[in-house]
Amino acid sequence: MLVGGKHFFENDDPYLIAKKALRVNLSDLASMGAEPLGYLLGLALPDKNFDPDQWLSPFVEGLKDDQDKYHFNLWGGDTVSTTGPITVSVTAIGQAGNTVNLTRSGANTGDDIYVSGTLGDAAAGLLVLKEKMDPIKFEYLIKRYHLPEPRIELGKALSGIATSMMDISDGLLGDISHICRHSKVGAEIKVKKIPVSIALGNLLATKADYSSLIWSGGDDYELLFTTSPDKDQVIKELSEQLAIKLTKIGKITKGKKAMILDDEGAEIKYGKRGFSHF
């Protein structure tokens, strides 16, 4: 459920809102290794000071483009009016095959921890927008915020390989903690191993106090997964085959706690800036 003023700016391009609404749901399907089939759309539109036609036309265009891109069909839904902000509710339906292990509860002590892509970009993009930094210079980060890339092919391919998986929507540390809790294990992640984009690296070069975005920034919708240590080569091949960066960032431990470790192996305490979607 995406709410205006909470999950997007009310004056955001409806074309982008539509795409993001589909993509965060497609990412949920990806994290279960599922093939997207169709979705149901609930739309609550403001009853005042709002031009539905002007808003809906680009919104529908955004839905259509991503329906085509992801072979995803609109099956039905509901449109209502509200005294509140624009509210978009998407229910995505997919079909999972061999996903017996693709939950949060299958991680084992000694497993490797991987993430796809780079982390912190989306949260940094949101900061760029909120703090009105140069939108041209940080265009890549803004795009990562508006248009997450659901890792559908990767999700499907990891079915039967990963021992646990989820998509990163709340931030790496929060999300690996979910896996630890459900799997009754701990985790140690080396901060230096966490993949960071060039664009975010450039931003952090001038704003070092934002570095916690790398592990606490949400909205990246990358896949976070664990594998048994003998899967190194398989993961490497998968990464090449799908042309998606897959980075080993840490280990599942016997403990009960997920920790981010600095270069000296000391735990980094949770950054001053906790992540909120907005």
Place this chain on the structure above:
Amino acid sequence: MLVGGKHFFENDDPYLIAKKALRVNLSDLASMGAEPLGYLLGLALPDKNFDPDQWLSPFVEGLKDDQDKYHFNLWGGDTVSTTGPITVSVTAIGQAGNTVNLTRSGANTGDDIYVSGTLGDAAAGLLVLKEKMDPIKFEYLIKRYHLPEPRIELGKALSGIATSMMDISDGLLGDISHICRHSKVGAEIKVKKIPVSIALGNLLATKADYSSLIWSGGDDYELLFTTSPDKDQVIKELSEQLAIKLTKIGKITKGKKAMILDDEGAEIKYGKRGFSHF
């Protein structure tokens, strides 16, 4: 999608809001002859002047009671905060068997038109609340407004018998017009045949200008369906077997228009009071 201030009063008992949210969706399944399986729940709760615990406790109780009653399971969902009113989005999933004809497009010229139960009660119940009439005297109507009875067993039983079907959510005239448009036929309904409850009859005895609620009042969630004329006996038996009143109210015609006819066979023009859910 149910929005506070639009589809329910914001101070309505959350227990009833929960049940209604499930039931209007169960009614959608019923209208397709489907067996309810599970649902996904999106909940947007106000970020100010709102006590989530106080509200959620009876809401969850309502969900639970109707989950048990209808053997319906909560599969997942999302809870977010909003600057707007309480918004409840339910996506209901069911399994349809032999429902090749259970759409809006299968009605044929000469078919009989049936409805289940009685019509106009829910809209009258809403009026009773809005106009602060005696809530004890009209308790039945208020209950019909708060707690529609999804006709699940009837819907399943009509699979293979009805030529078209839908549930009445917008009002009889509007909904039969949907069937006519999709089936490319007309309809003639005799106002005298439309089943009216004793409670609504009592209300209309003093407030005759509300009589259009019978065909224009929504929110009844009764089933509206058509059958070939040789199904008289089958429908009669079904009615007895399920203990649900099923009333033949008119005929599908060659025309293109759905009409409500008075005792002289003249078309009743759409009442002054069009129905809105609120």
